[in-house]
Amino acid sequence: MKYQEFVLRKLSLTGAIVLILWVCWYNLGGMTIRLWDESRMAINALEMYESRHYWVTTFEHQPDLWNTKPPLMIWLQVLSLHIFGVHDWALRIPAALAATATFTAIFHFCYRRLNNFWLGIFSVVVLATSVGYVREHITRTGDFDPLLILWLVLASLNFFIFLEHNRTRSLYATFIFFGLAVCTKGVAGLIFAPGVLLYTIYRRQLKRLLTNPHTYIGLLLFLAIALPYYFIREHYNPGYLMAVRENELGGRFLKAKEGHNHPWYWYLNLVATELYVEWWPVFFLGLVFLWIERRSDTLMNKGVIYAAILAISYFTIMSAAQTKLVWYVAPVFPFAAIVVAYTICFIGRKVYLESAKIWRIGQPVLPVFILFVVVHNIYNELYLADRHNNLSDINYYIRDKFMAEKDKRNMFVLAPGYQPHVWWYTRVAAKQGQKIVHDSSVKIKAGDRVLVSKGEYMDTVTSRYEVDTLYHTNFIGVFDIKCKKQL
Template identity: 40%
Template sequence: MYFAFIHNLGKLSIRLWDESRMANNAIEMYEHGDFIIKHFDGKPDNWSSKPPFTVWMQTLSFHLFGINEFTFRLPSALAGILTSLILLFFSFKIIKNELHGILSLMVLISIVGYVGYHVTRTGDNDAILTLWTTLGALSFFSFTENKNKKYLYLGFISFALGVLTKSVAALFLTPGILIYILISKKIKVFFLNKHFYIGIIVFLIISLGYYLLRDSLSPGYINHVLENEIFRFHTVKVRHSGPFLFYINRLNEQIPYWFWATLLIPFVYISKKLNPVAKRFTTFSIIIVLTYLLVISTSQTKLPWYIAQVFPIWASLIAIIVTSLIKFKKSLIIKGIILSIFITIFYLNYSLILRNNNHTNWEMVMVQFGYLNDHFNLNEYTAVSEKYSAPVVFYVKKDILNGKKARYIRVHKNGNTTTIWPKNKKGKLEIGDTLVFCSKNSEKFFLRMHNTESINKYRRIEIHTYKGLKENNK
């Protein structure tokens, strides 16, 4: 698990879009201590209207271990580890099959779409969301098996924490759970149980409680949630569209080789050596996977990482299939062949993950800015960009908090500049200042009014010394 989730976790610079926005949410929460309202660029963040559970964890990580890429992504990686351990515990405690637990863990940590971008290897919401929804789904299944009320409460609390992580996306597994309750004839077990209704109340207090508190402190927040989260399901946001079969078409990329193992599901039901709980869980898993795929496929907004929530359940399902194949025949040779095929598939996927984890070549110039301190010790600098860049803002904030004299300015086409960060500290450029140009355009625009001297370069990022205004601009 270490090499899948932890190794080289901080090697990549903070990435554009979601990760860099959340990095700014976390560093502003760290600095100002407002744990209810996420802030971005010094203002309440209503564009990213999701609740702040992930940001809470990232801020805590900053406080415990310092501010850097590794500590920012650590909560996502730990969520991956905890999810793997939950599968292991579930197999031991409920399925009562140690081999199934080990195989489940091996499949999960070799799923490329799970141990990768936007899930367990970056500082996004999806790994922590998947932790809570996996725990919730397995808890409800466990309750159908042993009627222990602690699993019922654990399920409701898990889904509530999922809502605090990524809003209504945490509820996309619940249709499958309800269908399983119906076809397994467990309706009375749930709906005639007082703890079921207490659990609903607990869920509402935790999840809706945050929304009401946030809206009272920042009026209009719930309207932003409705627009960004609920209505997004029926409209395409920021050009993230796709056909109905978008996720089916991408599955072989997300879970290479393992996807085809699901075609062997019939062996689970004809196996006489698998215990009934494993067969019931197979039915549960199939329903969860199919209904979830149906739900996200009907959404107009489609992104590859939306499928991540079913990867742990899918991993457990594949492990049951392999276990049933191993137990189907008594021949040690056949068992050895099956295990050899499993290990080969695991190796192919896991080696791909390890190669990805060693990858550092992220070509976008704004992101390359994050590698500067690995190559140059800049204790005082001004970052210059022709457009707003959340990764640059994060690194400037980080350097300021770490005691460096850093500033971020935006240069306009005519050569004029505006200070982006720190807020309310404009300041003038002084001759001799170190300038870091984050793109070719920023350098071109800046030189229309100012003189500089190039002193260093990293990839497409230029480092200059400021020489003052040009004569016709003085």
């Protein structure tokens, strides 16, 4: 290896490491706890942390039969709370660790198993700038999905190593990681299995797999990891298995839940307009290049074909599901990143090695394009994504004003509906001796301090009472109640 290339590789690897750490760890506690899954999991983890009852997840101190996922991620969050204390960022440390490990696994696979350093570097860069992966609910928040994606990536990559290198321990690792994926998010941990099977058939290795006794030992190992929690939970919480069957085993796939019904092309539109704007054309170009090099039998081409099959098969399955949510498509992006990185390497080889005139237009354009995507997407997701909105403004006030200033005066929160992201902060405030009452039915009186969400409650407060306005935005108001107005 020439000295110049050695230096370039070291600089590129250093840059990739900085990028990974930046994406996964920068300002981890900056955003308040998000509504929906993260906040519900936060309540699950806090109640488990306080009660030290680890088999049954609870919500408002009752068995949680809405969130029926096995609690591997919640256990890790509870461990983090025990180590670091009750903080927003402590809830997100397991997610950040899982995302960091995912980047590392992708790079190691491309470099060490596919024997292409630059494929690994560009895969990391592409994944780090994939909005569908580097966003809240995935890399940036304490949800199930980053840990699920880690296990799916490790399981899938180990299966490729087994097929191409005949390593039995990699086959066992495949079953172990699929078992951990089920322990993280139930049946969602198996959705890559059809893609794995398709690649096995494509490589004409199905007979070898089915006649290998280690396959069946591995299957037993998978069952030993994936199933016990379900029966333990049913023992302590009768009715749990019925709730799992309703929520996971056909429920969300066969019928739309909670109004999340969208047409089959919804994910395609989302990828093209929001989640993968810069990279989806490059992905499809990569499929064209794979076809051009279809006669190539290199390990890299096999690995990229495998990644493409996994990405396309998973995307197809999720598009057929009736319940569609933005984060359901997130496991596609690590494998799509490998295909996009292959495209970049293919163009780079043509430009810099073969010096074909038809490719020379890419010489100045490609590096500038990649740099633009890196800066643009990371700036948007790490800096602008923290902007306040009507769902989070209450949280920012409670955390960054009321709690940060150690305000000892009681405050009433008048905000209707399901708001576990607010309940998390009311409980954390109570731990530090501050009292926040979140009850929309409370009868306010002179001397009370109230935090009101925009809408009927704000109109009621300001029209019926004389108030001192302490804080006001487009979404919330904080008032000291002086007296009732004379009507």
